Amino acid sequence: MGVLSALIVVVLMYMLIGSHVVAIPPIQGQRWLSWKFLTSTYNWQDKTLWAGSPEVVTSVLWDYRGIDTVYETSVFFLAIIGGLMLVRDYKPRGKPTGKGMSLISRTIVKIVLVAVPVVAASIALHGHLTPGGGFQGGSVFAVSSLLAIIGLGTGFLLGRGWSKSRLLGFRTLGLIIISSIALAIPFVGLLNGLHAYIIQNQWKPWAPVGFGYLADIPGLGSILYSGTLVFLNIAEFLAVSAGLSLAFIIMSLPREELKRSGGVEK
Amino acid sequence: MIASIPLCYILMAFFMTYAFILTLLTLKTRDLLKATIFSAGQAVAYTLLLVLLAAPDLVLAYVAVGVGMYTALFLFIISRTERFEKEVVEGGEK
Numbered sequence: 001m002g003v004l005s006a007l008i009v010v011v012l013m014y015m016l017i018g019s020h021v022v023a024i025p026p027i028q029g030q031r032w033l034s035w036k037f038l039t040s041t042y043n044w045q046d047k048t049l050w051a052g053s054p055e056v057v058t059s060v061l062w063d064y065r066g067i068d069t070v071y072e073t074s075v076f077f078l079a080i081i082g083g084l085m086l087v088r089d090y091k092p093r094g095k096p097t098g099k100g101m102s103l104i105s106r107t108i109v110k111i112v113l114v115a116v117p118v119v120a121a122s123i124a125l126h127g128h129l130t131p132g133g134g135f136q137g138g139s140v141f142a143v144s145s146l147l148a149i150i151g152l153g154t155g156f157l158l159g160r161g162w163s164k165s166r167l168l169g170f171r172t173l174g175l176i177i178i179s180s181i182a183l184a185i186p187f188v189g190l191l192n193g194l195h196a197y198i199i200q201n202q203w204k205p206w207a208p209v210g211f212g213y214l215a216d217i218p219g220l221g222s223i224l225y226s227g228t229l230v231f232l233n234i235a236e237f238l239a240v241s242a243g244l245s246l247a248f249i250i251m252s253l254p255r256e257e258l259k260r261s262g263g264v265e266k
Numbered sequence: 267m268i269a270s271i272p273l274c275y276i277l278m279a280f281f282m283t284y285a286f287i288l289t290l291l292t293l294k295t296r297d298l299l300k301a302t303i304f305s306a307g308q309a310v311a312y313t314l315l316l317v318l319l320a321a322p323d324l325v326l327a328y329v330a331v332g333v334g335m336y337t338a339l340f341l342f343i344i345s346r347t348e349r350f351e352k353e354v355v356e357g358g359e360k
Contacts, residue, residue, distance in 0.1 A: 011280040012286065017271055057323040123326060131322035139330035146338050244335070251342060 052213030053226035055126045062232045066199035070182055080243045086202050087250055101154035109151030116144035124237035128229040134236025142244030149252045167246040174239025181228050184211050199228040278318050285311035296351045298344050306337040
């Protein structure tokens with residue numbers, strides 16, 4: 001049996017390599033597009049189409065196809081709102097009692113709980129320089145709140161003021177920041193009579209409005225912040241982490257409590 | 267012939283096969299807890315595949331969603347229903 005399965009594995013691997021599934025190069029007809037992105041994102045000689053960021057993926061997500069990402073964020077927001085509709089009548093009454101796991105697990109969860117949000121924040125804040133970004137950082141942060149719910153009980157987060165309205169407020173604040181950044185440049189362009197695009201990032205010869213890319217801070221030198229990218233990443237981090245944490249908190253509420261408040265099943 | 271293939275391709279083929287086998291096991295098993303763990307193993311294999319494809323951005327999202335949240339979500343759901351899937355035959359449950 002073991003020999004047979006090893007044989008099957010080898011044959012499948014051979015087929016994958018032999019039929020060029022894993023070695024296939026990008027399609028010839030689409031290479032010019034990736035060439036364009038790679039050569040214009042951080043090109044200091046020719047700033048016509050640049051995003052001011054060495055991280056190409058974030059530039060594509062928030063600059064070249066920024067409206068797509070804004071749309072994704074709003075779809076995610078509507079999904080969370082739809083989930084909250086199911087428990088709209090729920091009002092917390094007293095402290096929910098959830099014990100969590102054993103002492104060993106609780107101790108380890110408490111140690112990890114410090115580290116995970118730090119990693120999440122670094123992924124989100126460095127999103128314009130290194131791989132990562134708002135969504136990635138936000139989902140890593142949501143894993144930490146999930147860990148707290150499972151390891152330390154449902155009451156842990158609720159007892160520290162992570163209420164429904166507050167998390168929803170953070171979620172909405174993130175969306176408001178994203179939409180105001182998206183509309184700021186067209187607004188400035190409209191006031192000055194210049195051509196400008198929605199969610200435009202950098203200055204362009206035919207649309208001469210931009211967010212800039214270097215911040216001169218006394219004592220620290222000049223810091224590359226890549227225009228809108230860092231602000232959009234922070235806002236997305238806020239929105240995604242609050243939204244996912246809220247979804248997990250609602251999901252983990254005791255069933256009796258949801259029944260008593262009359263939201264789920266009467 | 268084997269020597270001419272880069273190690274990267276062999277590893278990629280291995281992880282793809284591994285993910286395929288784990289997906290089959292996920293579909294086959296009747297124990298939902300085991301199915302969730304197999305599915306998480308498939309996510310780990312895909313993560314390593316994405317590392318080999320030099321796509322660290324995708325890895326960061328995939329680790330958090332595929333391994334962390336997805337698994338925890340399904341464990342939550344299974345804790346509220348039954349652990350074992352019932353066999354459904356024609357004309358009702360067995």
